[in-house]
Amino acid sequence: MAGAxxxxxxxxxxxxxxxxxxxxxxxxxxxxxxxxPVLLMVVYSFLTKEFRGGVVxxxxxxxxxxxxxxxxxxxxxxPVIEWTYISIFxxxxxxxxxxxxxxxxxxxxxxxxIATRPAAQRTVWLFLITIPYWVNLLIRTVSLKFLIRENGPxxxxxxxxxxxxxxxxxxxxxxxxxLGLFYSYLPFMVLPVYAAVERYNFxxxxxxADLYAGRWTILREIVLPVVRPGIVAGxxxxxxxxxxxxxxxxxxxxxxxxxxGSLIDEQFRGSQGNWPFGAAVSVVLMTMVLLVLLWQxxxxxxxxxx
Amino acid sequence: xxxxxxxxxxxxxxxxxxVVLYAPLVVVTIYSFNDSPSITTWGGFSxxxxxxxxxxxxxxxxxxxxxxxxxxxxxxxxASTAIAVAAALAMIRGGRFRGKSATYALINLPLLVxxxxxxxxxxxxxxxIGLTTGYLTILIAHITFCIPFAYLPIAARLSGIEEVYEQxxxxxxxxxxxxxxxxxxxxxxxxxxxxxxxxFIISLDDFIITNFVKGAGMETLPTAIFGSVKQGIKPxxxxxxxxxxxxxxxxxxxxxxxxxxxxxxxx
Amino acid sequence: MKKLFTTAATLALMxxxxxxxxxxxxxxxxxxxxxxxxxxxxxxxxxxxxIDTYDxxxxxLAALKAGKMGQYDVAVPADFMVKIMxxxxxxxxxxxxxMSNHGNIAPQWMDVYFDPGRKSSIPYQWGGxxxxxxxxxxxxxxxxxxxxxxxxxxxxxxxxxxxxxxxxLILGSLYLGIPQCTTDREQLKALNDMLLEAKQHWASFGSxxxxxxxxxxxxxxxMIYNGxxxxxxxxxxxxEYSYPKEGHVLWMDNMxxxxxxxxxxxxxxxxxxxLVPENAAAVTNYAAYTSGVSGVEPFLDEAIKNxxxxxxxxxxxxxxxxxxxxxxxxxxYDAIWTNLKK
Numbered sequence: 001m002a003g004a005x006x007x008x009x010x011x012x013x014x015x016x017x018x019x020x021x022x023x024x025x026x027x028x029x030x031x032x033x034x035x036x037p038v039l040l041m042v043v044y045s046f047l048t049k050e051f052r053g054g055v056v057x058x059x060x061x062x063x064x065x066x067x068x069x070x071x072x073x074x075x076x077x078x079p080v081i082e083w084t085y086i087s088i089f090x091x092x093x094x095x096x097x098x099x100x101x102x103x104x105x106x107x108x109x110x111x112x113x114i115a116t117r118p119a120a121q122r123t124v125w126l127f128l129i130t131i132p133y134w135v136n137l138l139i140r141t142v143s144l145k146f147l148i149r150e151n152g153p154x155x156x157x158x159x160x161x162x163x164x165x166x167x168x169x170x171x172x173x174x175x176x177x178x179l180g181l182f183y184s185y186l187p188f189m190v191l192p193v194y195a196a197v198e199r200y201n202f203x204x205x206x207x208x209a210d211l212y213a214g215r216w217t218i219l220r221e222i223v224l225p226v227v228r229p230g231i232v233a234g235x236x237x238x239x240x241x242x243x244x245x246x247x248x249x250x251x252x253x254x255x256x257x258x259x260x261g262s263l264i265d266e267q268f269r270g271s272q273g274n275w276p277f278g279a280a281v282s283v284v285l286m287t288m289v290l291l292v293l294l295w296q297x298x299x300x301x302x303x304x305x306x
Numbered sequence: 307x308x309x310x311x312x313x314x315x316x317x318x319x320x321x322x323x324x325v326v327l328y329a330p331l332v333v334v335t336i337y338s339f340n341d342s343p344s345i346t347t348w349g350g351f352s353x354x355x356x357x358x359x360x361x362x363x364x365x366x367x368x369x370x371x372x373x374x375x376x377x378x379x380x381x382x383x384x385a386s387t388a389i390a391v392a393a394a395l396a397m398i399r400g401g402r403f404r405g406k407s408a409t410y411a412l413i414n415l416p417l418l419v420x421x422x423x424x425x426x427x428x429x430x431x432x433x434x435i436g437l438t439t440g441y442l443t444i445l446i447a448h449i450t451f452c453i454p455f456a457y458l459p460i461a462a463r464l465s466g467i468e469e470v471y472e473q474x475x476x477x478x479x480x481x482x483x484x485x486x487x488x489x490x491x492x493x494x495x496x497x498x499x500x501x502x503x504x505x506f507i508i509s510l511d512d513f514i515i516t517n518f519v520k521g522a523g524m525e526t527l528p529t530a531i532f533g534s535v536k537q538g539i540k541p542x543x544x545x546x547x548x549x550x551x552x553x554x555x556x557x558x559x560x561x562x563x564x565x566x567x568x569x570x571x572x573x
Numbered sequence: 574m575k576k577l578f579t580t581a582a583t584l585a586l587m588x589x590x591x592x593x594x595x596x597x598x599x600x601x602x603x604x605x606x607x608x609x610x611x612x613x614x615x616x617x618x619x620x621x622x623x624i625d626t627y628d629x630x631x632x633x634l635a636a637l638k639a640g641k642m643g644q645y646d647v648a649v650p651a652d653f654m655v656k657i658m659x660x661x662x663x664x665x666x667x668x669x670x671x672m673s674n675h676g677n678i679a680p681q682w683m684d685v686y687f688d689p690g691r692k693s694s695i696p697y698q699w700g701g702x703x704x705x706x707x708x709x710x711x712x713x714x715x716x717x718x719x720x721x722x723x724x725x726x727x728x729x730x731x732x733x734x735x736x737x738x739x740x741x742l743i744l745g746s747l748y749l750g751i752p753q754c755t756t757d758r759e760q761l762k763a764l765n766d767m768l769l770e771a772k773q774h775w776a777s778f779g780s781x782x783x784x785x786x787x788x789x790x791x792x793x794x795x796m797i798y799n800g801x802x803x804x805x806x807x808x809x810x811x812x813e814y815s816y817p818k819e820g821h822v823l824w825m826d827n828m829x830x831x832x833x834x835x836x837x838x839x840x841x842x843x844x845x846x847x848l849v850p851e852n853a854a855a856v857t858n859y860a861a862y863t864s865g866v867s868g869v870e871p872f873l874d875e876a877i878k879n880x881x882x883x884x885x886x887x888x889x890x891x892x893x894x895x896x897x898x899x900x901x902x903x904x905x906y907d908a909i910w911t912n913l914k915k
Contacts, residue, residue, distance in 0.1 A: 014472070014476060014482040014485070015395050015396070015399035015400055015482075016399070016400055016401050018395075018396070018400070019396045019400035019401070019403055020396075022392040022393065022395050022396035022400070023392070023393055023396045023397075023409060025388075025389045025392055025393070026389050026390070026392065026393040026409075026412070026413055026453065026457075027409070027412065029389060029446075029449060029450055029453065030412050030413060030415055030416060030450060030453060031412065033428065033431070033446055033447065033450040034415050034416050034419070034424070034428075034450050034451075035412060035415060036431060037424070037427030037428050037430065037431040038415065038419055038423075038424075038427060040427055040430060040431060041419075041423055041426075041427045051900040051903070052631075052634065052657055052661075052903075053631070053634050053635050053638050054638045073761070073762070073765065073905065073908055073909070073912070074758060074761075074905065075904075084911065084912075084915045087915070088915065106319055106322075106323055107323075109313070109315065109316040109319040109320060110316075110319060110320040110323045112313065112316055113316045113317055113319070113320040114320070116311045116312065120566065122496075123499065123561075123562070124558065124562055126499060126500070126503060127503075127554075127558040127561075128324060128558075129323075129324075129327065130503045130506075130507055131551065131554050131555060131558065132327045132328060132330075132331055132551075133507035133510070133511060134507070134510065134550045134551055134553070134554040135331060135334060135547040135550060135551060136511060136513075136527065136528050136531050136547065137511050137513075137528075138513075138528075138531060138532060139334060139531065139539070139543060139544070139547050140330050140331075140334075142539060142785075143330035143331070143333040143334050144329075144330045146330075146333050146789075147329055147330060147333060149789060149790075149791055150790070150791075151790060153333075171791055172776050172777050172791075183326065183327070183330075186323070186326075186327065187503070187504065187507065188455075188504060190323075191459055191500035191501075191503060191504055192458055192459035192462050192500060194496065194500060195459045195460075195462060195463040195496045195497040195499075195500040195501075196462050196463060196466055198463075198496045199463060199466040199467065199493075199496070200466075202310055202311060205310035205311075206310055208310075209309065209310050215309075215310070215313060218310060219313065226466070227466070229461070229462035229463075229465045229466060230459070230462040230463070230466070232462070233458035233459055233461070233462040236414075236417070236458060237417070237454075237455065237458055237504070240417050240418060241417070244420040244421060250736075250778075250779070251779075251782065254776055254777030254778060254779070255736050255777060255778040255779060255914075256772070256775065256777065256778055256914070257914055257915065258911075258914045258915060260420070261420060261421075261422075264420050264422055264423060265422045268422050268423075268425075268426050268632075268635050269422065269629060269631055269632040269635055270629075270631055270738065271630075271631050271737070271738045271739055271907075271910075272738070272907045272910070272911075273631060273634070273635070274907070275426070278422075278423070279423065282419065282420050282423040285418075285420065286418045286419060289418045290411055290418060293410075293411065293414060293418075294407055294410070294411060297407065297410050298407070342808070342809075343808070347788065347808060347809050363607070363608035363609055363612075364608055367608070426635065426639050429636065429639040429640055429641070430639045430640055432640065433639065433640025433641070434640070438644075439641070439644070517627075517628075517632075518636060518639070520625070521625065521644070523598075523623030523624065523625060524625075525626075529626070532603065532628060533603030533604050533626055533628075539785070
């Protein structure tokens with residue numbers, strides 16, 4: 001495919017010798033200001049909960065026990081598998097996956113459309129996509145809720161157009177949550193996909209078209225594999241933050257059930273004040289996402305070599 | 307041959323996308339002119355909330371908050387984009403090295419950690435090393451969590467650029483710096499812009515982490531805005547949001563004009 | 574800011590002090606003190622006030638525990654949180670003689686369970702939590718918590734409850750007539766089952782949004798704080814706040830002197846300032862709750878003084894404060910709440 005088999009000239013690109021110096025800033029900043037605090041949290045997940053926030057430095061597995069084992073309301077029944085938190089995880093993963101899919105289905109055509117504009121217009125389009133995000137997420141979400149409520153503008157206009165006879169109950173439904181997540185994270189899909197599509201060499205499509213390949217075949221067989229890194233980046237950037245999101249789900253979905261994000265938030269900022277458990281839930285979440293990411297990176301590396 | 311660039315319906319989706327993105331903002335703008343102090347009922351047209359933003363008792367607080375937010379977002383996006391470009395060069399162009407997977411995980415770590423955990427952990431860490439919370443701590447935290455948002459689009463773009471361009475430049479006796487500046491960077495630019503914009507909006511919007519690592523008297527726009535939620539969102543917040551939109555539109559128009567003038571003079 | 578600095582500098586010169594009058598660092602709720610009042614204090618004393626804000630009692634406690642202790646002079650926790658902070662050793666004490674206005678504290682708020690004799694805290698604002706009903710939707714009797722926990726058909730699926738463990742579980746306990754912090758298994762199981770049964774009739778959980786959902790019509794009834802309900806009414810919603818026969822939750826926010834306060838002396842001055850009836854009334858006029866200071870009446874806005882939300886009927890069942898349960902008991906309540914939201 002695109003230029004891969006050319007034999008590298010002796011000079012190379014000259015970056016190989018600089019790998020370490022180029023990585024030092026990232027290692028330093030993330031290593032000190034993120035990895036160390038996170039390691040502290042990992043340690044916290046094995047400590048004893050101090051009543052109403054904080055930790056006591058006594059090693060225990062209580063937080064993980066609470067996550068995985070159910071000992072009844074009063075804690076004296078024989079332990080069985082605890083499904084509460086697993087189902088909260090499952091629900092959040094499902095929500096995030098749907099939101100990612102929605103962002104991809106809308107984001108890819110949008111990114112493609114932007115990338116096929118004349119060069120001078122592209123940056124304007126990118127800004128158009130990001131300008132709404134100058135308004136705070138909370139305000140945007142509240143306004144979205146205003147739009148979709150029973151007597152709101154959306155239902156009013158649909159009804160006056162005669163498309164529906166009764167207002168659609170959208171607020172406090174899963175659909176509203178989906179819409180909120182989609183709205184929160186759409187640019188996180190559009191921008192990386194755009195960056196990849198913009199690089200796409202249309203001569204490839206033309207060659208395929210000359211060989212009588214249909215438009216959609218070209219898209220599936222030629223375009224998608226080439227712009228895959230951008231799509232993967234976009235999916236990561238939408239999926240992972242959606243997993244931990246709780247503002248949009250709470251405001252639009254009614255907060256009737258915990259999501260991973262609100263469950264963790266409750267442990268640190270809510271009345272339960274159970275830091276080790278909050279840390280343990282985070283550790284489970286981070287481990288899970290990290291494994292998926294590394295598996296994906298390995299697969300991508302194998303794909304590039306093969 | 308133009309056909310392969312155009313897919314039926316893509317234009318429609320792009321326009322629909324803009325409509326969805328902007329519809330709630332229309333609500334924001336309309337209600338910023340609402341005379342009633344409620345955001346849910348209409349009480350007639352009025353400029354009073356704009357007057358309130360500039361002369362009201364909290365004008366100073368909101369002004370300072372907006373200034374802090376924008377400057378922190380610019381600085382954090384710039385720093386994290388620079389760090390991300392360097393890291394992407396090493397990860398994509400640096401070949402295989404020990405600890406590559408670990409480095410990949412590390413760069414993406416800020417994305418994986420739930421915000422509230424980052425917030426509490428970072429605050430504990432800052433106070434453990436004796437750093438007083440304030441502008442600097444907010445900035446450091448923002449640079450850190452912006453890195454993956456800048457890195458992923460840049461790395462995705464870079465992995466789509468074949469090495470032949472730089473190799474050709476190098477074969478023609480360009481220095482490494484010249485090959486980067488004159489050949490690779492222009493090719494990389496769409497990725498850099500995407501990464502920068504994502505980092506910028508992520509920083510501008512952050513509440514949870516900022517709320518923990520900010521010091522006494524330091525506010526950013528999100529923390530100031532979340533404040534008003536306790537008593538219900540008032541139209542002055544809508545007015546501030548509309549002003550922020552106006553500022554961003556102004557920036558974009560200016561940069562577009564500057565760009566066009568630049569292109570004309572070059573042509 | 575510049576003006577303040579000049580004022581402070583002038584004052585410093587006038588008193589011949591070598592330094593400005595100093596600073597005061599306040600850790601406060603969002604939007605809970607009028608800026609004009611802070612300006613007035615700064616002008617009167619030359620002290621430079623910085624305010625940092627939090628959005629819940631628990632997030633304040635979390636931030637203080639995570640390392641912000643020693644940065645602030647005063648904070649404004651609710652009743653049960655004063656008790657918790659005192660038990661954790663996070664509060665400093667003062668003597669009534671240090672505050673010339675200490676005697677202005679209303680007698681009923683002097684010997685409170687969370688700070689007998691008011692040695693670490695002064696009353697800030699107090700109010701109640703029960704529920705309000707949109708009278709356009711439901712005209713029936715609203716004198717019972719059954720409106721929330723066993724709602725009539727008109728209100729089913731249109732109820733918002735506070736997203737706050739304390740308030741929901743206490744109101745639920747009042748409805749069932751069981752004591753707070755009980756360890757009785759049957760009672761706790763009954764509470765757990767009753768809440769799960771009631772939840773199917775609820776549309777949403779939300780505290781910050783509890784006013785907006787009533788005004789917008791997203792909900793026809795909802796748990797709410799009395800001052801918040803008054804604001805919903807002022808914004809045009811036809812809502813009536815109930816003082817249910819089973820009782821309601823009382824709460825009181827208090828300004829506390831924090832341990833290791835960097836400007837203890839200025840903190841005392843500020844608390845003393847807030848005990849002046851005129852100043853306490855300014856807070857009440859802003860927040861629409863009730864002051865814990867005697868003699869504020871002449872300074873109150875008519876609308877707030879006479880609001881039905883702030884003036885329970887004479888035969889209303891008195892409210893109860895949230896109790897701070899011990900660790901073992903609290904665990905059971907935490908489990909019930911998690912069960913409810915899983």
